[in-house]
Amino acid sequence: MKPISGKIVERLARYRTFLTEQAPGHRTHLFSHEIAAAMRTADSQVRRDLMAIGTQGVPRHGYEVEALMEKLDLALSLDRTHAVAVVGAGHLGRALISFLEASRSTLCIKAAFDTDPAKCNRVHAGVKCHPMDSLEAVIAREAITLAILCVPAAAAQGAADQLVHAGVKGILNFAPVALRVPVNVALEEIVITTYLEKLAYFTTHPSKERRNGRHEER
Numbered sequence: 001m002k003p004i005s006g007k008i009v010e011r012l013a014r015y016r017t018f019l020t021e022q023a024p025g026h027r028t029h030l031f032s033h034e035i036a037a038a039m040r041t042a043d044s045q046v047r048r049d050l051m052a053i054g055t056q057g058v059p060r061h062g063y064e065v066e067a068l069m070e071k072l073d074l075a076l077s078l079d080r081t082h083a084v085a086v087v088g089a090g091h092l093g094r095a096l097i098s099f100l101e102a103s104r105s106t107l108c109i110k111a112a113f114d115t116d117p118a119k120c121n122r123v124h125a126g127v128k129c130h131p132m133d134s135l136e137a138v139i140a141r142e143a144i145t146l147a148i149l150c151v152p153a154a155a156a157q158g159a160a161d162q163l164v165h166a167g168v169k170g171i172l173n174f175a176p177v178a179l180r181v182p183v184n185v186a187l188e189e190i191v192i193t194t195y196l197e198k199l200a201y202f203t204t205h206p207s208k209e210r211r212n213g214r215h216e217e218r
């Protein structure tokens, strides 16, 4: 399969969440327009995205849900479990652990890390928090490849360096600082205020994008 863009990956992940959590359980088939309606996007967009992973609906039946789930899992590499670490077990870190542990995901939080002795060796939502000096050993032992960074900005680059050194291949950074990582390490950064600022912009500048839905191709 050809590599697909980050935008398509995001939409495929949303389709998968819809099929897993919201699509009516008794349906064996769904049409692109039904998925599109739930996603508030165009059915042509859904068809294009699913075509990108080699999936086409059948006339008069649509997409077979089970086969579509298998294709999505394969495309998103969710046909296997990914071991994840949370670094910084404060308010955000613990909230994310609770959320991810409750979701039926193949992303599995295997360990948390923190510098605060009061948090270390405690268990939150079934996940043990370890001191930072055991990071390398625990990452190797648990075969952890992904990490979520929830430390203060000043500590983020140092923690990211430790994660990279320990062999982590992808980092989701919540700290409000631009990180430097080697090219072979995937990096995603989330800043909630950016989305709020975007909302503020679109609520004061009516545009085609707002009228036609949130997830048009761009």
Ligand SMILES: NC(=O)c1ccc[n+]([C@@H]2O[C@H](COP(=O)([O-])OP(=O)(O)OC[C@H]3O[C@@H](n4cnc5c(N)ncnc54)[C@H](O)[C@@H]3O)[C@@H](O)[C@H]2O)c1
Pocket: 087, 088, 089, 090, 091, 092, 093, 113, 114, 115, 116, 119, 132, 149, 150, 151, 152, 153, 155, 158, 159, 173, 174, 175, 176, 190, 191, 192, 193
């Ligand atoms: N991106 C977003 O949208 C968003 C939203 C909320 C918070 N944040 C950011 O997420 C981070 C965490 O926020 P919070 O509210 O959970 O803060 P918090 O103070 O509750 O938690 C931070 C945790 O990091 C630990 N820590 C500090 N230095 C560390 C280090 N070097 N290694 C490991 N752990 C270390 C602390 O002991 C603490 O437990 C902050 O940088 C905050 O700005 C981002």
